[in-house]
Amino acid sequence: MALVGHEELSRRIDTFLNGARMGDASRHLVLRGGSGTGRTSLLAAVTQRWAHRLDVVSWVTKFGISRMPFAGLRQLLLFRNNQQSCSLPMSTPLGAPPSLARLVNACNTAQDATASGNAVMTDVGDADAARARKHSASLLIPPRAAYCDFAVTLLRNTVVLIDDFDQMDPDSRDVLLHLAATRAVLALVVTVLPHVPVLPPGIPSQLLATTELILRPLTTEQLGRLACCQLNLKVLPPTMHELLHTHGRGNPLFCVSILKLLQQAKAQHHFDQAGGDWLSLLHVGKPGASVALAAHQVLQQVHLGCLPAAAMHVLKCSAVVGPVFTAQDLIDLGHAGTSSAHKLFELLHVLQDAALIQALPGPASAATFAFCHASTRSFVLKQWPIILRQRLHAQVASLWESQLKAGVARGLLRPDDRLERLYRISDQWESAGQTQSMYMTWLSIAEEHFHDGDHYSGIKTLEALIAPESTLVQPLRRCVEVLLHNHAQAQ
Structure with missing residues (x-):
C-alpha cells in the first residue's frame, strides 16, 4: 500500500x-482513507474530469455534478467506454439485489439522456434492504445466474466507481x-x-489484481479548493482566511456553507484555526434579528469543542463591531431548540465576565437566564451561576423562587448524585468561592430526590x-422553607 496525497x-x-481502457491487467483500485482525507471529494473530482473523456456517466444520488456533496454518500458512478457498444436491459431480473435493481430502473427511465451522453443518476445505497449472507470461497462464482447475466449486460465495458x-x-x-x-467490467x-476489508472472507486478493492507495489528510489549501468548487467560485483565494474575508463578510449563508464543508470533512484542526473568523464575520452589517438567525445557523453546525477558541476571537472583535449578541438575540436563538442554547451557553461560559455579559442590562440578563433555564436546565444550572459570579444573584434568586414554586425545576443531575457526593461538591465549590452557585445546585439535587421518590434525602438536603x-x-432561604412546609403538609 502507498500513502499518497490528492x-x-x-x-x-x-x-x-x-x-483499464487499454486492457491493463489491474482491474481493481481501492482508495483507503480516514475521516477528513477527502475520499468522496476526490472521487467526485476524478469523475468530473473523466465525464469529458467518456460518453456516458451514470451518477449516484439526485444531485448533478455541480452540486455533488462531498461526504456521506453511498454512490455508484459508471463510465461507459465510448469505444464500445452496450445495450441496456429493459427489465430487472427476478431476484435482483436492491442496488442493481434500482440501477437498471434508473437507466431504463433515462434512455434519452444515455443516448445523448448526459448524466444518468441512481442511488445504490440500500442499507435497509441489505441482507446479511454468509460469505464463502465460491462467491466469485455468480451467486444467482439471472441477475449476474443482467449485470454483465448492463456493466460490460464500463468503469465502475463506488464510494x-x-x-x-x-x-x-x-x-x-x-x-x-471475471473482467466483465473495465475497472x-x-x-x-x-482496515475495512473489501473482499469477503476466504477470497484471495490476487483474484482481483488489487491496487490499494491510502490518502493523506487534506491541507488547508485543498479544503479551500473544495470550498470554491462547491460554491462555484471562479477565483481561488490563497488561504481559507482570505476566502472567508473575501466572500463571507456579512454573508452568513456562505460562512455556514464553508463550515458545513469542513464539518463534513471532519477537519477539526482547520475549524479551530478559522472558527473565530466565521463568528466575527457573521454579524458585520447584520444587526438585530439577522444576527440571531445567522448565529443560530452557525451554532447548529459548530462542533461544541470548537466554540471556546472561536468565542475568544469574537470577544476581541466586540469592541470594534459592538456586542455580537443582544439579550433578545440570545432569547430568539434559544427558541430554535435546546441544542443551540446548549452551545450558546458553552460560548457564554468561555466569555464569563467579559464585555458581552456586562453589556446586557440586568433585567435582560435575568430574562435570558429564565428562558435558557427552561430550555436547557441541566447545563444552565451548572454553568450560568459560575458565569455571572456575584453580579446577578438577587435577580437569579428571585427567578428561582418563582420557578421552584411553579414546579418548573426538575431533576438536574444524575440519579446517583446523592448526599455523599453533594457534600464533596460543597467543599470544592466553597473553596472556589462559588457559595451561591453551590446552593442553587443543592436545590436541584433536592428536587431530584423528591422526583425519584427519595423523600428522606430530599428533606435532608433542604x-x-x-x-x-x-x-x-x-429569597432562596424563604423558598426552601416553603418547600419543606409544603412537603410536611403533604405528608
Missing part, C-alpha cells in the same frame, strides 16, 4: 483508468466483485475506510440548605 492520487487514478463500498447491500457488492474478477474503483451556618441568600 495530487499524486489523481494522477495514479488517471493512469489506472487509462490502463463507501462496504455500505452497499451484500448481494450487489458480491456481483460487482464477480464482474471485476472497479472503490473507497473504503482504513434542611442543610437552611441550617444556621448556611449563607444562603434570603
Whole structure:
C-alpha cells in the first residue's frame, strides 16, 4: 500500500483508468482513507474530469455534478467506454439485489439522456434492504445466474466507481466483485475506510489484481479548493482566511456553507484555526434579528469543542463591531431548540465576565437566564451561576423562587448524585468561592430526590440548605422553607 496525497492520487487514478481502457491487467483500485482525507471529494473530482473523456456517466444520488456533496454518500458512478457498444436491459431480473435493481430502473427511465451522453443518476445505497449472507470461497462464482447475466449486460465495458463500498447491500457488492474478477467490467474503483476489508472472507486478493492507495489528510489549501468548487467560485483565494474575508463578510449563508464543508470533512484542526473568523464575520452589517438567525445557523453546525477558541476571537472583535449578541438575540436563538442554547451557553461560559455579559442590562440578563433555564436546565444550572459570579444573584434568586414554586425545576443531575457526593461538591465549590452557585445546585439535587421518590434525602438536603451556618441568600432561604412546609403538609 502507498500513502499518497490528492495530487499524486489523481494522477495514479488517471493512469489506472487509462490502463483499464487499454486492457491493463489491474482491474481493481481501492482508495483507503480516514475521516477528513477527502475520499468522496476526490472521487467526485476524478469523475468530473473523466465525464469529458467518456460518453456516458451514470451518477449516484439526485444531485448533478455541480452540486455533488462531498461526504456521506453511498454512490455508484459508471463510465461507459465510448469505444464500445452496450445495450441496456429493459427489465430487472427476478431476484435482483436492491442496488442493481434500482440501477437498471434508473437507466431504463433515462434512455434519452444515455443516448445523448448526459448524466444518468441512481442511488445504490440500500442499507435497509441489505441482507446479511454468509460469505464463502465460491462467491466469485455468480451467486444467482439471472441477475449476474443482467449485470454483465448492463456493466460490460464500463468503469465502475463506488464510494463507501462496504455500505452497499451484500448481494450487489458480491456481483460487482464477480464482474471485476471475471473482467466483465473495465475497472472497479472503490473507497473504503482504513482496515475495512473489501473482499469477503476466504477470497484471495490476487483474484482481483488489487491496487490499494491510502490518502493523506487534506491541507488547508485543498479544503479551500473544495470550498470554491462547491460554491462555484471562479477565483481561488490563497488561504481559507482570505476566502472567508473575501466572500463571507456579512454573508452568513456562505460562512455556514464553508463550515458545513469542513464539518463534513471532519477537519477539526482547520475549524479551530478559522472558527473565530466565521463568528466575527457573521454579524458585520447584520444587526438585530439577522444576527440571531445567522448565529443560530452557525451554532447548529459548530462542533461544541470548537466554540471556546472561536468565542475568544469574537470577544476581541466586540469592541470594534459592538456586542455580537443582544439579550433578545440570545432569547430568539434559544427558541430554535435546546441544542443551540446548549452551545450558546458553552460560548457564554468561555466569555464569563467579559464585555458581552456586562453589556446586557440586568433585567435582560435575568430574562435570558429564565428562558435558557427552561430550555436547557441541566447545563444552565451548572454553568450560568459560575458565569455571572456575584453580579446577578438577587435577580437569579428571585427567578428561582418563582420557578421552584411553579414546579418548573426538575431533576438536574444524575440519579446517583446523592448526599455523599453533594457534600464533596460543597467543599470544592466553597473553596472556589462559588457559595451561591453551590446552593442553587443543592436545590436541584433536592428536587431530584423528591422526583425519584427519595423523600428522606430530599428533606435532608433542604434542611442543610437552611441550617444556621448556611449563607444562603434570603429569597432562596424563604423558598426552601416553603418547600419543606409544603412537603410536611403533604405528608
